[in-house]
Amino acid sequence: MDARREHEFMKINKLIIFVIACSLITTSCATMGKKAVPTKRPPIYDKPVIDSVETQSPAKELLKEGITHLKEKAHQKAEWKFEEAIKLDPDYGPAYYWLARARYRLNQIKDIIYLLEKAELLLKNSTTWIERIQKFKDLLYEKTGY
Amino acid sequence: MFKVLKNKFFWYIILLLTIAFVGYLMYLNHIIGSRFEAKRWNLPSRIYSDTFALYPGQTTTIAELKTRLKNLGYREKSQSPEEPGQFHQQDETFEIFLHNFDYPHENFIGFPVIFQIQNKTITNLRHLTTQESVTLTHLEPELIASIYDDSMENRTFVALNHIPRMLTEAVILIEDERFYTHHGVDPIGILRALFKNITSGRVVQGGSTLTQQMVKNFFLTHEKTLLRKINEAFMAIIIDFRYSKEEVIEVYFNEIYFGQQGTTSITGVQEACRYYFSKDVSQLTASEAAMLAGIIKAPGIYSPFINTTKAKERRDLILKKLEANHVITKQTYQRALKQRLPRKGAKTQKSRAPYFIDFIRKQLKENFPASILKSEGLRIFTTLDMHWQRIAEKTVNEHLAKLEQGRPLLKKNKAQGLELEGALIALQPKTGFIRAYVGGKNYNSNQFDILSQAKRQPGSTFKPFAYLTAIDPEQTNPVFTAASILVDEPLKMKTGAGLWKPNNYDKKFHGYVRLRESLEKSYNVATVWLAEEIGLEKIVATAKKAGMNEDLKPFPSLVLGAFEVTPLELAQAYTVFPNNGQQSKPIAIRRVITPDGQILEKKSFNTKKLFSHDAIYIMNKLMQGVTDHGTGVAARAYGFDKLAAGKTGTTSEYRDAWFAGYTPDILALAWTGYKTNETTNLSGASGALPLWALFMKKVTEGKQYRDFTATENIVIVPIDKKTGLLYHRSCSERLDEYFIEGTQPTEYCHK
Known part of the structure; x- marks a missing residue:
């Protein structure tokens, strides 16, 4: 049981x-x-910041020439070079930053904030660049109110 | 005799004559002083295209590069180029001796380069002589047009120190050997000429000095009267007294006539060099200098383009004189004798980009009076790519001709004198630079510029702005997504004009459709339904933000493009898509420069963020669907295989056919229709899309694949094709769809 x-x-x-x-x-x-x-996520086609790349690029070459002109206070020449760099490579962030600086020196401050925003967008992966842009934005605000 | 001398009246006459003569000389002196010192010529303004960059990685083809070079006046050689303006091509290797060019901020000195074109890409760019690698250089801009005064003289001022001594000596030796010793007029020369002319029984030699020739050209007319001859002689003497020989010869070289190119005269040595040798005066060889000096006597006889034998005989004679006077060495003389005379450049497809030039002139007129443009020698640097421009013009013409041959209605209309029209604009969307601009089929018969002047209904090309409003979380809440379901069923709406019942292109209703499907297939009814859901005011705001500044009203038909806009405005509005939400205004002029390098005007590009990058990315993927399997799929049939997005547009009664499309780097907009608004029976897909696709195929040849830039907020989620809900294997068909993170569906499909 x-x-x-x-x-x-x-x-x-x-x-x-x-x-x-x-x-x-x-x-x-x-x-x-x-x-x-x-x-899934689509690939983000972020370009590396060319400053950190060893290889030469035509946009970088133009940028270097533009910076030299800027140092020599040849602001118009510098502006032309930075514009040429952007024409060759519209996604080259540093060129927008430097173009903004050239226009600042030329006292053409009206729309340069947009160039800085574009630079920020293209260089968002580089803390150094973001800091640099922010610094310039602060200076711009301080001096011009923009 | 003494009686006469004692006669007071006689002395009065003498005194009067002396006063008159002195007055006459003073008058001549005044004329000379006022013009000669200012060296005033009416210099035409010149409009230049953009440059073409040469760098490793630049995409081009052998055929494209050769066309570019020939249009810039480069001459092909069978061996390595030795001087500016020459090139040599063997298989994939190019050797080019670049021209000098005065860029807006740089005086470029040409040098020889060598490179290969492999897989439609420039590689291994080096200096031909030093073999050093070159990172970047340019083919100079092409002269598109000159703005002349009534004299139609093509002239560029050049200072004497830029003119090679060889040329100066050649001209002096052949035209006026005693130039440095006489005083403006050369009695010995006159007597010698007189003697030669009498002995030979005809006029074989002139007695005019260079100074006299310069006076004749600069101050006087070419009529053969005694008074003119007397004026010429006295003015030459005054000039010789007042100015140095160098000053005289500088004016001479800038004033002398070198021949005719169509309706314009080639005046001055700089233009002559460009016309005959495609080079700068400072780069002349001995042979070329001698040839130019030889032409002066009678350009209609001694031009190498008119009579090679006579031009060669005269060149050789001058070379002999140069060698005899030790201006050139014996070796140079021997080498120069062997040099071939220039031939007229190979016939290339010329373009004046007439609608673009008009567009430029209108902009210039806002800041510069017409008289300045015709006289100040301004240089206007533009954004146009002449190679693209030629492709665009050719494509428009060929496509319209094909349509008019193949379609009965268009054929009939053409026979009755009604011409189908077309327009095309291409931009670099991230800068706004206009790269090609065709405002109509035939400028000679119709100067009305469709691109900037025609107000046309955009039709469905407007729809993306409605969809953008719907999917942008910053503008619409609750937001729509690519997978949202829209209703495409009979719809009646009350409007001011009565009851409005929108219909689809295929006259059918498709029930419940996904938002993507609705845009790809361009469903009108579903779009109107969507617009009502999100609010027409919001769409109006989006359109205005994008630059369509028309007096837009929130009528339901607005979303079907029932308002008017110029193609240029529409192209500008579309720049937000390839530019990730930022807008670039179309730019045609980059710099206006004076002859001494001062910037008179500059148009600098700027870019302004208007829309969220996330929403724009979704729109790009939606419009990519239009070209991949929607109403724009025919682009693939025309051989255009690159990743692209776009939208077709057809207006009521087939009055306008549109296609606005883009890759991440190029935006182009094509339109076909009648200027007078008649029906064409052409849809956007059949009328404008082929034009767009054929153009894009040619200009993107060799370009690398590139996708639109995504953001980190984008997710790809599998959905059910039918319901737009999350996909489950029990549902109809799987589809991967793009969403802004957080807006993707959360519910699964049900069987």
């Missing part, structure tokens, strides 16, 4: 374990299905 009851008890136990296991598997499957939305 005891053996028979024990056997029945075992059977019920097995059944309960089976039911629990099944329900666990089904719920986990269902939960897994809901959570795992396979989200």
Whole structure:
């Protein structure tokens, strides 16, 4: 009698374990299905900041020439060079920053904030550049209110 | 005799004559002083295209580069170039001796370069002589047009110190050997000429000195009268007395006539060098200097473009004189004799970009009176790429001709004198630089510039601005997404003009459609439904922000482009898409420079952020769908295979066919229709898209694949094609869709 009851008890136990296991598997499957939305991201075509790259680029060459002109106070020449750099490579962030600086020296401050915003956007991965741009923005605000 | 001398009356006459003569000399002196010292010529203003950069990595083809070089007057040689203006090409290797050019802020001295074009890309750019690598150099801008005064003289002033001594000596030796010793008039020369003319029985030699020739050209007319001759002689004497020989010869070289190019005369030595040798005067060889000196006597006879034999005989004679007078060495003489005379450049497809020039002139007129443009020798540097311009003009003409041949209605209209028109503009969207500008089919028959003057309905090319408003979380809440479901079912709307029932192009209703599908297939009804959902006022605000400054009213038909805009305004509005939400205003003129290098005007590009980059990226991906499998898919059939986005547009009764499309680097807009608004039976896809695609195919040849710049806020999520909800394998069909993070669907599709 005891053996028979024990056997029945075992059977019920097995059944309960089976039911629990099944329900666990089904719920986990269902939960897994809901959570795992396979989200991807498109590649972000961020250009590396060319200053940190050894290779020569025509835009970088023009930038260097422009900076030299700026140092020599040949602001018009510098502006032309920076514009040429942007024409050749419109995604070259440093050229926008330097163009803003040349125009600041030429006292053409009206829209240079947009050039700085563009530079910020293109150079967002470089903390050095962002700091540099911010500094210039502060100076601009201080001197001109823009 | 004494009686006469004692006669008071006689002395009065003498006194009067002396006073008259002195007065006459003073008058001549005054004329000379006022003009000679100022050296005033009416110098035409010149309009230049943009440069073409040469650098490793620049994309071009052998054919394109050769066309560019020939249009700039470079001459192809069978061996390495030895002097500016020559090039040599063998297989993929180019050797070019670059021209000198006075850029806005740089006086460029030409040097020889060598490079290869491999896989449509410039590689291994080096200095031909030193073999040092070159990072960047340019092909100079092309002269597109000159703005002349009534005399139509093509002239560029050049100072004497830029003119090689060889040329000065050659001219003196052949025209006026005693120039440095006479006093403006040369009696010995006159007698010698007289003797020669009498002995030969005809006029073989003139007795005029260089000073007299200069006086004749600079101050007087060419009529053969005694008074003119007398004036000429006295003026020459006064000039010789007042000014140095160097000053006289400088004016002479800038005044002398060297021949005719169409309706314009080639005046002055600098223009002559450009016309005959495509080079600067400072770069002349001995042979060229001798040839130019030889032309002066009679350009109609001694021009190498008219009579090679006579030009050569005269050149050789002058070379002999140069050698005999030790101006050149015997070796130089021998070498110069062997040099070939220039031939007229190979016929290339010329373009004056007439609509663009008109567009420029209108802008210039706002700041400069016409008289200044015709006389001050201004140099106007523009943004136009002449190679692209030629492609654009050719494509417009060929495409319109094809349409008029193949379509019965257009053929019939043409037979009745109604010409189909087309226009195309291409911009660099991130700077706004206009690279090609075709304002119509034929400028000679119609100068009306469609691009800047025609107010036309944009049709469905306006729709992207409505969709942009809908998907931008900064403008619409709750925001729509590419997967949102729109309703494309019969719709009735009350308007001021009565009940309006929008219809689709295919005259069908498509029920529930995803937003992407609606834009790709250009469904009108679903778009109107969407506009009502988000609010027409918001769309008006977006359009105005994008630069469509028309008096836009929030009528439901607005979203179907039922208002007017110029193609140029529409192109400007579209710059926000490839420019990641920033707008660039179209720029045609970059600098206006005086002959002494002062900047009179500059138009600097600027860029202003108008829309969220996230929303713009989604729009770019939606419009990419238009060219990949929507109404713009035919672009692929025309062989344009680069990644691009765009939108077709067709207005009611097929009056206007549009396509506005772009890659990340080029934006182009094409239009076809009748100026008089007749129906064409052409849709955007059949009328304007082929024109756009054919143009883009040619100008992007060799360019590398580039995608639109995404932001870190963009996610790609699999959705159910039918419902736009999250995809589950039990649903219809999977589609990967772009969302701004946080706006993607959260619910799964149900079977």
